[in-house]
Amino acid sequence: MNHLLVKIGALSVLGLMPEIASADELNGGNTAWILTSTALVLFMTLPGLSLFYAGLVRSKNVLTVLMQCFSIACLVSVLWLLGAYSFIFTDGGALNGFIGGAEKILALGMGTADLSGDIPETVFFMFQMTFAIITPALIVGGFAERMKFSSMFWFSGLWLVLVYVPVCHWVWGGGWLAEMGVMDFAGGIVIHVNAGVAALVAAIVIGKRNGFPKIPMPPHNMTMVVAGAGMLWVGWFGFNAGSALTADGAAGMAMLVTHISAAAASLTWMFLEWKIHGKPSVLGIVTGMVAGLGTITPASGFVGPVGGLLIGISAGLICYYATQYIKTKLQIDDSLDVFSVHGVGGITGSLLTAVFAATEMGGLGLPEGVTVMSQVTVQFIAIFATIIWSAFFTFVILKILDSTLGIRVSAEQEQEGLDVVLHDERGYDQL
Numbered sequence: 001m002n003h004l005l006v007k008i009g010a011l012s013v014l015g016l017m018p019e020i021a022s023a024d025e026l027n028g029g030n031t032a033w034i035l036t037s038t039a040l041v042l043f044m045t046l047p048g049l050s051l052f053y054a055g056l057v058r059s060k061n062v063l064t065v066l067m068q069c070f071s072i073a074c075l076v077s078v079l080w081l082l083g084a085y086s087f088i089f090t091d092g093g094a095l096n097g098f099i100g101g102a103e104k105i106l107a108l109g110m111g112t113a114d115l116s117g118d119i120p121e122t123v124f125f126m127f128q129m130t131f132a133i134i135t136p137a138l139i140v141g142g143f144a145e146r147m148k149f150s151s152m153f154w155f156s157g158l159w160l161v162l163v164y165v166p167v168c169h170w171v172w173g174g175g176w177l178a179e180m181g182v183m184d185f186a187g188g189i190v191i192h193v194n195a196g197v198a199a200l201v202a203a204i205v206i207g208k209r210n211g212f213p214k215i216p217m218p219p220h221n222m223t224m225v226v227a228g229a230g231m232l233w234v235g236w237f238g239f240n241a242g243s244a245l246t247a248d249g250a251a252g253m254a255m256l257v258t259h260i261s262a263a264a265a266s267l268t269w270m271f272l273e274w275k276i277h278g279k280p281s282v283l284g285i286v287t288g289m290v291a292g293l294g295t296i297t298p299a300s301g302f303v304g305p306v307g308g309l310l311i312g313i314s315a316g317l318i319c320y321y322a323t324q325y326i327k328t329k330l331q332i333d334d335s336l337d338v339f340s341v342h343g344v345g346g347i348t349g350s351l352l353t354a355v356f357a358a359t360e361m362g363g364l365g366l367p368e369g370v371t372v373m374s375q376v377t378v379q380f381i382a383i384f385a386t387i388i389w390s391a392f393f394t395f396v397i398l399k400i401l402d403s404t405l406g407i408r409v410s411a412e413q414e415q416e417g418l419d420v421v422l423h424d425e426r427g428y429d430q431l
Contacts, residue, residue, distance in 0.1 A: 027118035033247035040238025041130035052228030060417025062427035141336030142199025188298025196343020208333035229286035240300040257308030265292025268316025291319035294345035299353035307356030
């Protein structure tokens with residue numbers, strides 16, 4: 001299997017798209033689409049996720065969240081060039097089941113004429129970089145409003161290297177999970193389960209915000225939240241449809257099921273909240289949308305429209321109740337519900353991928369000789385391995401940082417607000 005095109009090769013093995021790993025001619029249409037998708041996925045983080053998260057926190061912490069997302073984008077970009085890309089998407093030799101090799105460090109040997117399939121390797125490099133950027137940025141929501149900037153910065157870099165890189169190689173870089181036949185089209189396991197678990201562990205290790213859960217901590221700017229959510233929805237088309245790496249019917253179907261899932265999950269969450277609390281909320285409908293998008297992500301290249309609809313409905317139901325359980329029953333202060341929405345959504349979608357990919361369920365079909373139950377087993381193994389790996393190293397990284405830099409601001413600093421304490425700036429002049 002070509003070490004730069006594991007996602008393409010895996011899909012080819014599944015018989016779900018044409019074999020293009022051996023392509024030796026540039027395809028201008030595919031290149032244009034992946035260039036566009038790359039911009040869309042970066043748009044998801046800057047400004048989509050940034051505004052979504054910033055609106056959800058209190059006004060005294062709005063700049064801190066924006067700073068965290070922006071700095072993570074910069075940090076990950078540099079780390080990607082320094083070796084993260086290489087250790088995911090090149091052949092690691094005897095260790096390839098676990099980690100890739102070093103031949104593409106600093107993008108060595110990557111020129112304008114070098115191809116990854118039928119698109120420039122530089123484009124593939126950039127497209128995958130945007131996925132790496134958004135993953136640690138998602139974790140920010142788990143510890144929002146109480147973590148030191150220095151510790152957050154170190155955590156994000158170490159987490160990318162120790163957690164994201166290996167897991168991504170396992171699934172998309174020809175590692176042991178790829179060899180098992182795991183189905184993760186655009187990152188349900190690599191991104192959403194991975195980041196969701198890390199956010200949950202971070203929330204537990206760092207502890208609750210002062211006053212949680214007795215003191216209400218509503219979003220300070222719902223207009224900002226909705227604007228960011230809309231950007232996420234649009235950007236997600238690059239995320240999922242772009243993962244086809246082609247401008248064809250596969251990308252079109254991925255875009256269609258992504259949109260249907262988001263809409264179905266939004267409505268499901270809205271009606272649930274309406275029934276339980278008497279009124280539908282704006283926060284509820286946009287949170288449902290994000291849940292639908294995260295849940296369809298692993299399945300987006302394998303299922304049909306009916307699968308997208310049912311996965312979206314499942315996302316709205318399951319993620320809604322997960323949010324209530326984590327916050328009210330367990331009283332874990334996952335500030336922006338990262339685990340409940342992304343972690344639970346990623347787990348749900350990854351398992352349902354095996355079900356709705358079957359042709360009898362309207363999907364594009366499982367590999368020859370593979371049953372739904374055998375594929376569910378593979379999906380479960382991949383989810384379990386990712387949970388264990390992410391939880392363990394997230395815990396270790398946080399504990400090391402806590403013993404050296406300290407990971408949490410003081411109670412007085414938290415009360416004053418992180419914008420002034422950490423950055424000597426305010427988001428709003430009138431405050």
